[in-house]
Amino acid sequence: MAQLTSVYRTAGLRARPGLLARIDLPRRIVFLAAASMVAIVALLLAFIAWQGIQLFVKDGVSVGTIVSPTWNPLADKGPQFGLLPFILGTIYVTAVALLISAPLSIGLALFLSEVAPNWAKAIVQPALEIFVGIPSVVWGWLGITVLVPFLADTFHGPVVVSLPIVGQVFSMPGFLTGFSWLAGSLVLSVMVLPTITSVSYDAFRAVPQELRTGSLALGTTRWQTIRHLLIPAALSGVLTAVVLGMTRAAGEALAVQMVIGNSPTLPASITQPVTTLTSQITLDMGNTVFGEPWQDALWTMSLVLLLISITSVVLVRVINKRRLAS
Amino acid sequence: MNTGDEMPATAIYQAPVLRRVEVATPRAADEATARTEEVKISTDHVSIKYGEKVAVRDVSLTVQDRSILALIGPSGSGKSTFLRCLNRMNDLIPGASVQGRVCLDGENVMDPDVSVVELRRRVGMVFQRPNPFPMSIFENVAYGPRRRGLNDRRKLDELVETSLKRAALWDEVKDDLRRKSGLALSGGQQQRLCIARVLATDPEVILMDEPASALDPVSTLRIEELMRELREAYTIVIVTHNMQQAARVSDVTAFFTMAEDRAGYLVEVGPTGRIFTRPNERLTEDYISGRFG
Amino acid sequence: MTTTSNPAMGRSAGPKPSLRRKASRGSILADRAATVALWGTGILVILILGAIILHFALAAWGVVSPSFILSDPSRATLGGVMPILWNSIYILVLTMLIAVPVGILAGIYMAEYAGDNGITGAIRFAEESISSVPSIVVGLFGLILFVDDFHWGFSALGGSLALTFFNLPLMTRLSEQALRAVPQEERNASLALGATKWQTIQHVVLPLAIPGLITGIILTAGRVFGEAAVLLFTSGVGTPPHYNFLNFDLTNPASPWSPFRPATTLSVYIWNLNSEGLGAFKNQIVDGSAAILISMVLIFNLGARLIGRLLTRRLTAA
Numbered sequence: 027m028a029q030l031t032s033v034y035r036t037a038g039l040r041a042r043p044g045l046l047a048r049i050d051l052p053r054r055i056v057f058l059a060a061a062s063m064v065a066i067v068a069l070l071l072a073f074i075a076w077q078g079i080q081l082f083v084k085d086g087v088s089v090g091t092i093v094s095p096t097w098n099p100l101a102d103k104g105p106q107f108g109l110l111p112f113i114l115g116t117i118y119v120t121a122v123a124l125l126i127s128a129p130l131s132i133g134l135a136l137f138l139s140e141v142a143p144n145w146a147k148a149i150v151q152p153a154l155e156i157f158v159g160i161p162s163v164v165w166g167w168l169g170i171t172v173l174v175p176f177l178a179d180t181f182h183g184p185v186v187v188s189l190p191i192v193g194q195v196f197s198m199p200g201f202l203t204g205f206s207w208l209a210g211s212l213v214l215s216v217m218v219l220p221t222i223t224s225v226s227y228d229a230f231r232a233v234p235q236e237l238r239t240g241s242l243a244l245g246t247t248r249w250q251t252i253r254h255l256l257i258p259a260a261l262s263g264v265l266t267a268v269v270l271g272m273t274r275a276a277g278e279a280l281a282v283q284m285v286i287g288n289s290p291t292l293p294a295s296i297t298q299p300v301t302t303l304t305s306q307i308t309l310d311m312g313n314t315v316f317g318e319p320w321q322d323a324l325w326t327m328s329l330v331l332l333l334i335s336i337t338s339v340v341l342v343r344v345i346n347k348r349r350l351a352s
Numbered sequence: 353m354n355t356g357d358e359m360p361a362t363a364i365y366q367a368p369v370l371r372r373v374e375v376a377t378p379r380a381a382d383e384a385t386a387r388t389e390e391v392k393i394s395t396d397h398v399s400i401k402y403g404e405k406v407a408v409r410d411v412s413l414t415v416q417d418r419s420i421l422a423l424i425g426p427s428g429s430g431k432s433t434f435l436r437c438l439n440r441m442n443d444l445i446p447g448a449s450v451q452g453r454v455c456l457d458g459e460n461v462m463d464p465d466v467s468v469v470e471l472r473r474r475v476g477m478v479f480q481r482p483n484p485f486p487m488s489i490f491e492n493v494a495y496g497p498r499r500r501g502l503n504d505r506r507k508l509d510e511l512v513e514t515s516l517k518r519a520a521l522w523d524e525v526k527d528d529l530r531r532k533s534g535l536a537l538s539g540g541q542q543q544r545l546c547i548a549r550v551l552a553t554d555p556e557v558i559l560m561d562e563p564a565s566a567l568d569p570v571s572t573l574r575i576e577e578l579m580r581e582l583r584e585a586y587t588i589v590i591v592t593h594n595m596q597q598a599a600r601v602s603d604v605t606a607f608f609t610m611a612e613d614r615a616g617y618l619v620e621v622g623p624t625g626r627i628f629t630r631p632n633e634r635l636t637e638d639y640i641s642g643r644f645g
Numbered sequence: 646m647t648t649t650s651n652p653a654m655g656r657s658a659g660p661k662p663s664l665r666r667k668a669s670r671g672s673i674l675a676d677r678a679a680t681v682a683l684w685g686t687g688i689l690v691i692l693i694l695g696a697i698i699l700h701f702a703l704a705a706w707g708v709v710s711p712s713f714i715l716s717d718p719s720r721a722t723l724g725g726v727m728p729i730l731w732n733s734i735y736i737l738v739l740t741m742l743i744a745v746p747v748g749i750l751a752g753i754y755m756a757e758y759a760g761d762n763g764i765t766g767a768i769r770f771a772e773e774s775i776s777s778v779p780s781i782v783v784g785l786f787g788l789i790l791f792v793d794d795f796h797w798g799f800s801a802l803g804g805s806l807a808l809t810f811f812n813l814p815l816m817t818r819l820s821e822q823a824l825r826a827v828p829q830e831e832r833n834a835s836l837a838l839g840a841t842k843w844q845t846i847q848h849v850v851l852p853l854a855i856p857g858l859i860t861g862i863i864l865t866a867g868r869v870f871g872e873a874a875v876l877l878f879t880s881g882v883g884t885p886p887h888y889n890f891l892n893f894d895l896t897n898p899a900s901p902w903s904p905f906r907p908a909t910t911l912s913v914y915i916w917n918l919n920s921e922g923l924g925a926f927k928n929q930i931v932d933g934s935a936a937i938l939i940s941m942v943l944i945f946n947l948g949a950r951l952i953g954r955l956l957t958r959r960l961t962a963a
Contacts, residue, residue: 052843053758059750060759060817063771066810070778070786077789130686137683150687152950153694159942160697161871163915164935168697170919171928216693236483240546243441244496244553245473247676254499259486270777277779279874280916304781311785311878316793328785335777339770459664466664469673474664499672 071332078329081107081322092330097290099320107323109303111290113330116302118293119210119282120275127215128268131222135267138223139230140252158220166284169213174285178204181297198295205287208296213281218271225270229263230256265345273338277331279304303327392417392557392587393438398452400433400442406615407433410452413606413621415557420579420588422598422624425608425639430616431591432561434608438589439475439559440468456557473500476550480562482542484534484549489516489525492534492545496553511552519548520578540571547578558582560590564597576601595640599628607636698939705936708929714937718884723926726934728885731901732801732908733870736880739805739904740869744816745862751813752820757846772814783811784878791879799881802904807879808869816865823857824850856956860949867945871938873912881907882917911938 081087087107094108134154138147178201187196201208233256241251257264287299288309307324314321393415400408408430415421423431433442440461442448453460461471473496485492493512502508512529516522521544525532534545543563550558560579564572579588579601592598598605605628606621620633631637708723716725759765775783784807791803827850835845851858885908888901898906909917911934918924918931 050843052846053754056750056754056758059747060754060768061764062747063751063775063813063817064767066813067771067774069790070775070783070810073786073789074782130689133683133686134690137687141680141683142687146687150690152946153691155946155950156943157690157694159867159871159946161873161912161938161942163873163912163919164871164938167915167919167931167935168700172700219690234483236479236481237485239441239444240479240483240485240549241495242444243439243472243477243479244499244549245469245471245476246496246499247469247672249676249679250499250672252679254495255485273777277777277781279779279781280877284916284919304779307781307785308874308877325785328782331779332782335779335782336774339773339777342773456664461664463664467673470664501671 071336074325074329074332077322077325078332079326081319081326085319085322087319087323092326095292099323105319107319107326109323109327109330111292112301112303112306112327114292115207115286115300116276116304116334118207118300119214119286119302120272122207122211122296123214123218123275124268124272126211127219127271128222130215131219131267131271132226132264134219134223135226135230136252136256138227140248140256154220154223157216158224162217162278162281163284165213165217166281169209169281169285173212174204174209176204177201177206177209177297185297199297201297203287203299205285205299206297207286207293207300210282210286210300210302211296213285214275214278217278217281218274221274222267222271225267226260226264229260229267232263233259262345262348266342269338269342269345273335276334277304279308283308303331390417391415392457393589394453394455394458395434395438396453396455398434398437398450398454400430400437400451401449402445403447406613409611409615409617411618412452413618415587415589416604417556417587418583418585419603420583420590420601421604421606422602423589423591423606423608424593424595424598425616425619426610427593428614428616429608429610431608433616435559435561435589435591438557439472439477441472441477443468473553474555475557475559476553476555477559477561478543478546478550478563481566482539482546484537484542484545486533486535488530489532489534489537489545490529493548493552495549500553512548515548515552518551518582519544520574520581521545521548538571540567540574543567543571543575544578547575547582555586557587557589560588562591562593565593572597595628599624607631607633607639609635609639701932701936701939704932708933709936713933717887718930723929726911726914726930726937728888728901729909729911729914729934730937731888732880732885733910733912735901736801736805736808736876736908736910737866737870739801740808740812741862741866743805744809744812744865744869747809748813748816748861748865749820749858751817752824753846753851755817755821756824757842757850772817775810776814778811780811780872780874781878783807784875786810787875787879797905799879799907800905801880801908804876804880804908805904807875808872811872811875812865812869815868816861819861819864820854820858823854823861826857827853853960856953856960859956860953863945863949863952867942867949870941870945871912873910873916876908876910876913877916880913881909882913883907883909884914884917885909 081091082089091107092109092113094106095110096106096108097111098106134150138150142150181200182202183200185196185198185200186194188194237255237259238251241255242248246254282302283305286301286305288301288305289299290301290306293300307327310320310324314324391414394413396412398408398411399406411434413421423435425431436442437450437454438461442450450462452462454462456471456475459466485495487495490512493515494508497508497511502511513522513526516525521541524541525537525545534542537545543566547558547563564575567575576597579590582588583603590598590602602624604621605624607619607627608616609619610616620627620631620636622632627636628640631640713723713725714730715727717727718724718729755765755768759768787803787807787810791797791806792799795803797803831849831853832845835849836842840848886899889899890901892900893902894900895903896905897903900906915931915934915938918927918934924930
């Protein structure tokens with residue numbers, strides 16, 4: 027058989043790679059693409075932080091205003107830029123939203139990972155993906171056309187809970203207009219449900235099957251296995267899910283703004299209107315002029331929002347670092 | 353047998369109420385063993401199918417109380433599948449169905465009335481790969497009793513100590529019970545932890561599915577030693593690929609193999625000494641002498 | 646019985662409990678209750694989603710029609726959404742043109758090149774941070790950067806860039822996943838033949854990752870299409886004028902093809918109509934717009950699943 031003469035130029039094992047290869051252009055390009063995200067975050071932080079401190083640096087407002095409860099930017103005698111109503115409003119609305127949504131979402135995640143037969147999973151999982159895709163303004167519109175009137179009509183009078191013998195146990199004023207803290211929390215809870223569910227679901231799936239088998243072989247019921255083995259084992263993942271849900275809820279602007287009533291005072295009960303950082307920014311930004319203290323206060327509010335979200339990223343890392351250490 | 357200074361584990365639970373069940377007579381085909389104990393487990397024409405495929409066909413055998421039965425045979429002969437129907441773990445596999453009777457102390461466990469949870473407490477299982485829970489050693493062992501409602505601290509402490517002693521792990525972990533995670537132990541220790549965990553539920557039968565195959569030889573010998581000790585109080589059924597292990601450890605050996613249609617079946621069962629020296633069946637002899645499998 | 650070396654061994658004699666005795670009636674009851682409750686959550690989600698789709702289908706029944714989609718908005722009559730829908734599509738395409746290449750390239754870096762070092766850690770932290778930042782804050786950032794500093798005013802390009810920033814982590818993560826899903830054996834085979842790393846990525850890994858990449862693109866597109874808060878502050882809000890599609894002068898803000906003009910999209914339009922509150926037909930217009938939005942989301946989502954499955958099947962069966 028004739029010997030195959032090489033059609034390739036043999037460079038030899040010790041030959042130095044050409045200039046192009048040494049530069050490794052592809053690697054640099056893809057690195058730039060990935061590193062751009064670092065640049066974006068850095069810029070974002072820088073710009074928002076710069077604008078956010080103008081209220082203190084340029085306008086001379088004291089830093090303590092952040093926790094002052096009086097918000098009155100149009101006062102003649104001295105405009106007040108207390109941010110407490112908004113900070114508390116964000117906390118209130120987010121907390122109740124989590125209270126409603128977290129148990130439901132975790133339950134749904136358990137349903138999908140432990141209980142649901144394949145045909146049920148094939149219906150619920152796409153449903154969740156569609157849930158995720160519904161734009162926030164659509165949720166807000168649903169809230170304003172369906173939920174708000176419902177609350178106003180059904181619970182117009184004071185909500186009173188009384189038991190026999192004991193008498194009145196609990197009462198709170200009814201929904202005047204329906205625009206309220208509760209409406210905001212309800213809308214937010216459906217919006218964060220898919221987030222908490224999918225992250226929790228991943229956490230439950232990550233628990234090895236042999237642990238479940240070991241527990242059942244010891245003579246426990248499925249619910250006992252879930253409650254005493256599965257949830258503790260997946261705890262860091264579930265906590266991460268709740269923190270991510272909380273971040274999304276705190277950062278939601280338009281849907282919340284449409285249904286909460288937007289009165290810059292602290293609500294006395296969940297049936298009353300409330301305002302959040304995001305909704306106030308959305309409302310006021312268009313009415314203010316760049317450079318005036320009112321708008322600077324809005325920028326400070328955005329800085330607060332940014333800090334909340336960075337904190338939650340760090341929080342998630344702390345939760346998961348402890349898990350890796352064990 | 354009771355040395356007196358150890359409180360038997362069953363006394364910690366509420367005393368169960370029932371009259372004794374009649375003892376089933378040993379099957380004539382199996383030769384009488386030296387130990388004349390009552391029959392603990394008997395299976396009567398048990399077949400197991402996964403969907404349409406027959407995995408195990410028509411197995412009838414008995415297990416004497418406080419003896420060790422070894423199931424040996426080549427891969428795919430249905431030993432593990434058969435083992436799993438003794439504590440109804442096959443229920444967890446979708447599409448699995450079991451025909452025939454499986455009796456524990458004369459009661460058919462396949463009955464729909466039977467509480468599977470209760471069955472698994474009395475018939476415990478140790479798996480091929482140790483699967484300790486991501487909890488402390490103490491919590492691992494206390495897991496079963498806690499789920500049964502036992503939360504008294506003093507009683508749990510005693511129960512955990514007793515179980516760990518019976519599993520020959522106590523001395524190695526007694527200082528770290530609550531601080532060390534079950535996952536931080538070596539492979540052999542983890543398996544003994546899993547055995548202690550099963551013992552804490554006060555079972556009567558312990559099923560072991562190739563318990564030492566994932567362990568090193570030294571740990572394997574320790575587990576075998578442990579099995580011999582456990583035999584004093586428990587009935588043990590073990591699946592093993594290791595014939596020497598079966599010969600070392602068991603009282604009775606059952607040889608399974610795969611038929612042409614890939615269903616597993618029981619070829620022969622009898623006292624271990626006889627099976628390994630004068631087996632009745634040709635297939636058994638071939639397997640033992642290494643001609644196949 | 647013989648004593649053993651293990652002094653702990655020993656069983657008490659005594660009557661054996663029947664298997665029929667309910668192990669702990671409480672725990673079996675709790676198990677049943679839990680199963681019912683968990684099924685309940687699944688059913689609840691389906692019911693809510695079904696109710697929403699039904700609600701919008703009914704509400705938009707008389708509204709959404711070819712004329713609604715194709716005609717201009719109007720105050721007096723039930724106007725259409727044509728320019729607004731155009732803007733949504735325009736911004737979607739513009740955003741994807743930028744975000745998809747950058748996202749895939751970034752995903753390639755993370756999946757193929759990134760080592761376990763500080764820079765990779767910084768990139769991941771940046772990824773997580775941008776994902777957590779509220780969309781409104783990204784919009785405000787775009788306001789400072791594009792609207793003010795670059796002096797573009799409200800512009801489609803500003804909106805698209807801001808949207809790119811916001812969705813880059815998602816596109817990167819999905820691309821990285823798609824690339825990691827390619828088995829290592831394929832890369833090994835290529836490298837063993839003397840190919841370079843980049844050649845391996847270009848000719849072996851990327852083609853195999855295409856189904857996953859396409860799914861990632863479609864899912865990101867779905868998110869971009871429905872976005873409002875970011876665009877509110879970058880591409881502006883208002884009712885667009887009539888668009889002359891024959892005007893191809895890209896520098897002219899009146900041309901619908903120019904990226905340097907304000908561009909109100911469907912989501913922003915909904916919010917605007919709601920807050921303005923004017924017009925007798927406001928409710929119907931919004932219902933119709935919302936129905937279009939939801940339909941697009943459904944199409945994107947189901948499309949992503951179907952195409953992903955189709956492509957995977959063709960690739961693995963071939």
